[in-house]
Amino acid sequence: MEWKDQTVGDTPIGAEAERAVRVLHGAKGRQLPRPPRQRVFTIANQKGGVGKTTTAVNVAAALALQGLKTLVIDLDPQGNASTALGIEHRPGTPSSYEVLIGEIPVKDALQQSAYSERLYCVPATIDLAGAEIELVSMVAREGRLRNALATLEEYDFDYVFIDCPPSLGLLTINALVATPEVLIPIQCEYYALEGVGQLLRNIEMVKSHLNPLLDVTTVVLTMYDGRTKLADQVADDVRSHFGAKVLRTVIPRSVKVSEAPGYGMTILEYDPGSRGAMSYLDASREIAERAHTTGKEPR
Ligand SMILES: Nc1ncnc2c1ncn2[C@@H]1O[C@H](COP(=O)(O)OP(=O)(O)OP(=O)(O)O)[C@@H](O)[C@H]1O
Numbered sequence: 531m532e533w534k535d536q537t538v539g540d541t542p543i544g545a546e547a548e549r550a551v552r553v554l555h556g557a558k559g560r561q562l563p564r565p566p567r568q569r570v571f572t573i574a575n576q577k578g579g580v581g582k583t584t585t586a587v588n589v590a591a592a593l594a595l596q597g598l599k600t601l602v603i604d605l606d607p608q609g610n611a612s613t614a615l616g617i618e619h620r621p622g623t624p625s626s627y628e629v630l631i632g633e634i635p636v637k638d639a640l641q642q643s644a645y646s647e648r649l650y651c652v653p654a655t656i657d658l659a660g661a662e663i664e665l666v667s668m669v670a671r672e673g674r675l676r677n678a679l680a681t682l683e684e685y686d687f688d689y690v691f692i693d694c695p696p697s698l699g700l701l702t703i704n705a706l707v708a709t710p711e712v713l714i715p716i717q718c719e720y721y722a723l724e725g726v727g728q729l730l731r732n733i734e735m736v737k738s739h740l741n742p743l744l745d746v747t748t749v750v751l752t753m754y755d756g757r758t759k760l761a762d763q764v765a766d767d768v769r770s771h772f773g774a775k776v777l778r779t780v781i782p783r784s785v786k787v788s789e790a791p792g793y794g795m796t797i798l799e800y801d802p803g804s805r806g807a808m809s810y811l812d813a814s815r816e817i818a819e820r821a822h823t824t825g826k827e828p829r
């Protein structure tokens with residue numbers, strides 16, 4: 531058959547476009563219920579490049595698409611979450627740094643994403659690189675972010691995600707002190723669990739001394755490659771260790787997911803019909819479904 535005889539849906543690009551429309555339409559039509567109270571997550575894993583930022587921005591975008599008001603706080607001097615959301619974060623932009631040190635209220639650093647009126651970001655600028663050291667000499671250095679975010683509940687966000695840098699330093703500790711929930715992304719690769727023990731010990735320490743409400747509620751398996759046996763072994767290990775905390779949805783390794791931030795877009799905007807987009811939509815729904823079992827008190 532000659533190409534000019536084909537209808538749009540018969541071509542690969544046409545089929546992809548149709549799938550994208552179906553996915554987006556379906557997601558928009560499926561409004562998720564608001565959680566009983568605002569849910570605030572630290573996204574942490576001191577191992578670098580495991581999908582913390584990708585998970586933060588794509589889960590946030592997926593929740594926003596389905597009707598929930600969502601905020602991503604970029605607490606990594608690399609500013610990757612800000613970049614991925616297409617948010618201004620040049621030096622001098624009001625950012626998580628000024629919020630953390632108490633110079634400005636969080637509302638002065640909020641930016642709305644171009645993607646959705648329900649998706650917001652507090653960006654990170656390079657200024658945050660110095661914070662780890664500056665914090666050392668500050669009073670109540672572990673609780674700075676908690677104090678800064680004390681008024682967050684007034685802003686009516688349903689979900690807040692704090693994207694942490696790949697370290698267990700004072701920035702990550704500040705996030706752990708400020709939030710009740712921890713989400714740990716784990717990459718389906720060899721050595722995936724290496725370091726997780728250390729992370730869990732730190733979480734326990736913060737819980738017993740600084741934040742009794744702290745709990746690892748959610749584990750997400752990322753960059754899953756179904757062609758390798760190893761990926762399944764890692765997934766099984768993680769599930770036997772964390773049980774029901776692990777989302778049933780697994781995020782596949784996909785080039786599209788890694789390309790999206792280069793365009794300042796989430797995968798839901800860059801390629802809504804892709805497996806990556808669908809997996810983040812599924813993950814967001816699972817997280818939202820758990821709201822009623824993990825919420826600490828009613829709103
Ligand atoms: N599902 C995926 N498929 C393919 N590539 C991915 C996937 N998820 C993330 N990546 C890519 O892997 C790299 C690391 O991901 P990401 O930046 O989300 O990790 P991170 O844990 O936030 O890293 P860091 O520790 O540096 O903050 C990025 O280039 C990202 O685009």
Ligand SMILES: [Mg+2]
Pocket residue numbers: 582583584606610693694695
């Ligand atoms: Mg990151």
